[in-house]
Amino acid sequence: MSVITLTINEQLVSxxxxxxxxxxxxxxxxxxxxxxxLEGLSDKGGxxxxxxxxxxxxxxxxxxxxxxQEGMNVRTESERLVxxxxxxxxxxxxxxxxxxAVCVMNGHCELQSLAANLxxxxxxxxxxxxxxxxxxSHERFVQDQNRCILxxxxxxxxxxxxxxxxxxxxxxxxxxxVIADLYQPWGSSRSCTGCGKCVQVCPTGALSxxxxxxxxxxxxxxxxxxxxxxxxxxxxxxx
Amino acid sequence: xxRPELQAMAEQEIERQKKFRGRLLYCTxxxxxxxxxxxxxxxxxxxxxxxxxxxxxxxTGCMGLCGRGPLVTVQMKDQPEVIxxxxxxxLATEIIDKHVxxxxxxxxxxxxxxxxxxxxxxxxxxxxxxxxxxxxxxxxEYVARGGYSALAHALREMTPRDVCHELIHSGLRGRGGAxxxxxxxxxxxxxxxxxxxxxxxxxxxxxxxxxMDRTLxxxxxxxxxxxxxxxxxxxxxxxxxVYVRGEYPLAIKRxxxxxxxxxxxxxxxxxxxxxxxxxxxxxxxxAGAFVCGEETALMASxxxxxxxxxxxxxxxAESGLWGHPxxxxxxxxxxxIAAIIAQGAExxxxxxxxxxxGTKIFALTGNIVNSGLIEVPMGITLREIVFEIGxxxxxxxxxxxxxxxxxxxxxxxxxxxxxxxxxxxxKALGSMMGSGGLIxxxxxxxxxxIAKFFMEFCMDESCGKCVPCRVxxxxxxxxxxxxxxxxxxxxxxxxxxxxxxxxxxxSLCGLGNSSPNPILSTLRYFRxxxxxxxxxxxxxxxxxxxxxxxxxxxxxxxxxxQPVEMEVS
Numbered sequence: 001m002s003v004i005t006l007t008i009n010e011q012l013v014s015x016x017x018x019x020x021x022x023x024x025x026x027x028x029x030x031x032x033x034x035x036x037x038l039e040g041l042s043d044k045g046g047x048x049x050x051x052x053x054x055x056x057x058x059x060x061x062x063x064x065x066x067x068x069q070e071g072m073n074v075r076t077e078s079e080r081l082v083x084x085x086x087x088x089x090x091x092x093x094x095x096x097x098x099x100x101a102v103c104v105m106n107g108h109c110e111l112q113s114l115a116a117n118l119x120x121x122x123x124x125x126x127x128x129x130x131x132x133x134x135x136x137s138h139e140r141f142v143q144d145q146n147r148c149i150l151x152x153x154x155x156x157x158x159x160x161x162x163x164x165x166x167x168x169x170x171x172x173x174x175x176x177x178v179i180a181d182l183y184q185p186w187g188s189s190r191s192c193t194g195c196g197k198c199v200q201v202c203p204t205g206a207l208s209x210x211x212x213x214x215x216x217x218x219x220x221x222x223x224x225x226x227x228x229x230x231x232x233x234x235x236x237x238x239x
Numbered sequence: 240x241x242r243p244e245l246q247a248m249a250e251q252e253i254e255r256q257k258k259f260r261g262r263l264l265y266c267t268x269x270x271x272x273x274x275x276x277x278x279x280x281x282x283x284x285x286x287x288x289x290x291x292x293x294x295x296x297x298x299t300g301c302m303g304l305c306g307r308g309p310l311v312t313v314q315m316k317d318q319p320e321v322i323x324x325x326x327x328x329x330l331a332t333e334i335i336d337k338h339v340x341x342x343x344x345x346x347x348x349x350x351x352x353x354x355x356x357x358x359x360x361x362x363x364x365x366x367x368x369x370x371x372x373x374x375x376x377x378x379x380e381y382v383a384r385g386g387y388s389a390l391a392h393a394l395r396e397m398t399p400r401d402v403c404h405e406l407i408h409s410g411l412r413g414r415g416g417a418x419x420x421x422x423x424x425x426x427x428x429x430x431x432x433x434x435x436x437x438x439x440x441x442x443x444x445x446x447x448x449x450x451m452d453r454t455l456x457x458x459x460x461x462x463x464x465x466x467x468x469x470x471x472x473x474x475x476x477x478x479x480x481v482y483v484r485g486e487y488p489l490a491i492k493r494x495x496x497x498x499x500x501x502x503x504x505x506x507x508x509x510x511x512x513x514x515x516x517x518x519x520x521x522x523x524x525x526a527g528a529f530v531c532g533e534e535t536a537l538m539a540s541x542x543x544x545x546x547x548x549x550x551x552x553x554x555x556a557e558s559g560l561w562g563h564p565x566x567x568x569x570x571x572x573x574x575x576i577a578a579i580i581a582q583g584a585e586x587x588x589x590x591x592x593x594x595x596x597g598t599k600i601f602a603l604t605g606n607i608v609n610s611g612l613i614e615v616p617m618g619i620t621l622r623e624i625v626f627e628i629g630x631x632x633x634x635x636x637x638x639x640x641x642x643x644x645x646x647x648x649x650x651x652x653x654x655x656x657x658x659x660x661x662x663x664x665x666k667a668l669g670s671m672m673g674s675g676g677l678i679x680x681x682x683x684x685x686x687x688x689i690a691k692f693f694m695e696f697c698m699d700e701s702c703g704k705c706v707p708c709r710v711x712x713x714x715x716x717x718x719x720x721x722x723x724x725x726x727x728x729x730x731x732x733x734x735x736x737x738x739x740x741x742x743x744x745x746s747l748c749g750l751g752n753s754s755p756n757p758i759l760s761t762l763r764y765f766r767x768x769x770x771x772x773x774x775x776x777x778x779x780x781x782x783x784x785x786x787x788x789x790x791x792x793x794x795x796x797x798x799x800x801q802p803v804e805m806e807v808s
Contacts (some may be wrong), residue, residue: 172701
């Protein structure tokens, strides 16, 4: 692994050649919003919030799936980027029924806090208000398609960390849905181990603990890091 | 099979064809079948059976003028070739009775296609040279017209490096739309380090109105296979895949047969043409997703995964199928290879413009007299395509715009009709070469409605992986819906333009990046139409029904939603 140098926001910094741009940016303490990215999972580059500008060109690059390169010169903040990030959040809010007032994750939701941080005070697009199902067939958890933003963290954590691959995506485009097995009720899924990792990594109220009411669902965001770390060092106590 | 045997096969086939007093060619490609070619075939077969030794009945691929199908070509010895259009079973019988049977034939004068018109004379057929001329299911006929001699030549007299350099010199660029220089791509894969490499032919053609790849695979499958085999030799791959969309059953059937025949004759498989080179080809069938035409999604689909694109780099040339270097080209690109190797880069680079060499196949459709498949040299003007080859607009209407590149392309208005058709010029106009769909529209077409049609296509075909494409296309479609039904405000247009830029700049793959092109190009050339819908509340082309009115102020909104009277206790 070699060290390379690149420019982030006009600051010359060094990074490991294997790192992604996002890692290098965050290492510098520069804040950059992400939604589908989660430490410990593979990156898919789907939410497009971490887009950065390559200085000198008109091109935008997704930081989470771009490897750092010698001599790279990127800017993480600009009028255009901020506007685009706001628009993406607004698009997400318009896509499904994200009604915070009645959501179990109210106050702890990543989408909500991103929207607040980016200054999204209204949605300029028409709300689509789709009629989507809820699945409460599982003994301990509930899946609410209405809150899902298709970041597929749950799909990735189930496949990559738990190794069960209970979740996958059905359909395409706006009709995509995260489903258990081959679209069975979650409760009757044979592949689900009931580990609850998906619930912990879900950024919104799409997956929650059964019985939680508005604003009661608090997720342990360090959960995954703890598992990954524990596996490496054989520490099985959650602190 | 070695080279002398290939030669012998060609000579034998030419001899065999000479023995007949005449040949009757009828089109069996999908376009003609849909207009009744099967019935024509049924009428012809029993008649020809009686004349088995005199007349040969040849089922061929596409003859080009699909709008006038079914087409039948009569080639009698010592007589000029005659093509019949709109052939019915009755006409087929008549053709045999009057034109084929008598020893002093008197050709029928009706339904005869003029062959000295620009539709035929303005074309340069390289990739489609055999299309409509040979029986695509017989290897012998392809070999008789020089087939597989380029592969033999490459294997014996050229090193892989030579092949790549020949292609670089030829100036051939990818025919899938983006126009990346093919030779450079091959050279990259050749130089890539890997114990295993793959060659993939992209036949997942999905643009509305485009059917170039289908026709090539149906009409001349061996040409594609030969191109792939040469590619395999040039880059060092032993396995090739043809990815064909499931909606093309005939193309799949013909390719399967072609692969089997070629393998049996030693033109594919182990020790190709008795050299040390092995090359197997398998077919992978798409399941109906447009996005699988995008190379990374296509490879995911071949590997059995969900057909979703992934971010490039790494490019397939470094890490493609199962992490191995992979060469992926469009079917039409592979269709050019044999001709370039056989006739030389020098010859090929003389056709076309400075930066875009060779020919391009277009599927000419829309409100035009001659709709069909054409192969024209690069640099031809759009005017020549539409008004000479295409024969002008149908029923005397005036030209309004031509849409190139399908849902990723844009509309080209009258003032740019004289632009030469090549990669750069089309891009400068806000359109693109695309895979070759060319839809011609007349003055009765409403541009916002066309944009809405293409946006609906993109919305349906978005894979859903990235947010701007998944939700952005839907919101753009909704806004266009408001514009075309008259309920849009000026703010809506502003929002639409903002969204176009967002989706263009931030989407993950080409599908999303290029999906706003139909809107951006129609806004560029036909902005007044959008404004007429919004401000004037009318559709200039008269196509849209303006059923709703926009809600412009709060008072109106309040009026629409009468407040519920509440009981106060």
